[in-house]
Amino acid sequence: MRPDLSAVPIVDLAPLVHGGPDKRSAARAIDEACRGSGFFYVVGHGVDEALAARIDALCRAFFAQDLDRKLEIRMEKAGRAWRGYFPVGGELTSGKPDIKEGIYFGAEHGDDHPRVRAGLPLHGNNLFPDLPGFREAVLAWMAEMTRLGHVILEGMALGLGLPASYFAEHYTADPTILFRAFHYPPPHDASEGWGVGEHTDYGLLTILRQDDAGGLQVKSGGLWIEAPPVPGSFVCNIGDMLDRMTGGQYRSTPHRVHNRSGRNRISLPFFFDPGWDAKIQAIDMGRADGRAGERWDHQDVHEFRGTYGQWLLGKVAKVFPELGRTAGVT
Template identity: 60%
Template sequence: MQDFTSIPIVDLAQDKQKVAALVRRACCESGFFYIVNHGVDAALQERLEKLSHAFFQKDEAYKMRWRMALGGKAWRGYFPVGGELTSGKPDLKEGLYLGTELPADHPKVKAAVPLHGANLFPDLPGFKDSILSYMDAVTNLGHRLMEIMGLSLGLSADYFHKHYTQDPLILFRIFHYPPDPKPQSTESWGVGEHTDYGLLTILKQDDCGGLQVKSRSHWVDAPPVKDSFVCNIGDMLDRMTGGLYKSTPHRVKNVSGRNRYSYPLFFDPGFDTEVKALPLAKVEQDDREERWDKASVHAFQGTYGDYVLSKVSKVFPDLKQDVLEKKP
């Protein structure tokens, strides 16, 4: 892990090779970067924000009509404040889990493959259409960014699409962080220190702030930047690059005194895709002792589905028992 003091801003309107060089530098130094001129419609983002606020302002009984226990193996739906764990501790947030909308006759749904299926859409007018439109727009952006990521590593622009993301696993979250009742406490966190699991996270955050990224010697704020997304790499890209690109720990604490909303979309390898080191990668010395979870991503062998299920089952242990381990 390197020492850095700020998160760089990358303008996607620049020449693609220049963008690739900037992304490479960001991934080697901090694992995080902002993007501007990304092309995702501002009006669509505004609709998503208004509808999300409307949903989370409803009472608990209303929101629990779309609770995750009703989503089955698709792992979709609502969870209340404290319902998600990080390193075994409840997060000070509530959320709505979503993903690629698949019909009942889709082969992976018929085969009961976890994390695949239909979403549980709250019955707010326009919510379903806005969510699906937003997910499509940011997924397309994800494909564009992975082309840049390929170029940044000296690979072809279509390398990741050919080998990992022709059918990406897309998971989308809408999170609401209420004001932290103990803003000075180091015991409570909106979400505790963690790394993301897959390839690339594309985060829309509001103007409240609270996101922090771990540098070698201190935590660095990632404050809101107007009309931007925050991007960060996940464990699988760390593994693929042999540690050249690090999945950097980050956390959230809402000390704004206001309700904070964030919208991460996880653009990840296909569920059944075996994740291997890239041809160019030389695995660095095992870094498990430096990692927040004391686990080596470089020792992992298997598909992305194997990896993500091993992680998600720790986040929602009750669902793991009731859904994944329940026999038909």
């Protein structure tokens, strides 16, 4: 039976969160979504709505500040750690400036962490704004999203006919986590362009909390469809590395954002990805189908050989070219 590609499906995670006999039915729903559009909403996830409301409110308070205040935690201050704030136009997608501003966060690495001492990019301490409760809320949010990431990947493993712990054992025992808070200001006119242009995500799984402004579009079945806000849900999509591991049976689907609401849009994507040193290998699922000619970037992810850290560095250096040069990544 062909999947319905006209709408993003909704998956109830409650059986996976709480356990029980319906766990595999939730896993089948995830599997069908990943083989179809590559996007799905999740409900029944167990994330505290009060925490979600708090992180949303704090991010809105940060972005409402004057630019000079926001630049106090600009990304350049974090150096190789690639954390902190960037202004509108400071991030590139397919070489074009996005109409959004944002803050990057990641796992907290102390100065004595071996990778920090070695000067490895994307490792270090976060830069937090001087807003009461901001640091605590972000760290709590990343912990909750990490928990949820493990739950969803357990469902994916079961849907693929693998042991529930497959991804945890092979890739995410020490996951690479990135949390980003984005603000898409309302465009001056309809022709101004995309908040973020067509792209796919880099790793395993993206978990997105979007507000009620809308604007997210997904390329499904060759057509662009809307992924409108669903109250109490997260939008999930798979990334290039899961496409690579499954030989193209799970699709890293292109998506884009155009804020047409006439008001500010807040987007909170969390990226739950393989460990930095994890070697990316195909799961034995048959012949790969990379679709290099069909991808937005004409790249065949199935040709990649190496660790996830190597893949990620190459990608991030294209999004922030100046920081890539600073870190010695080309």
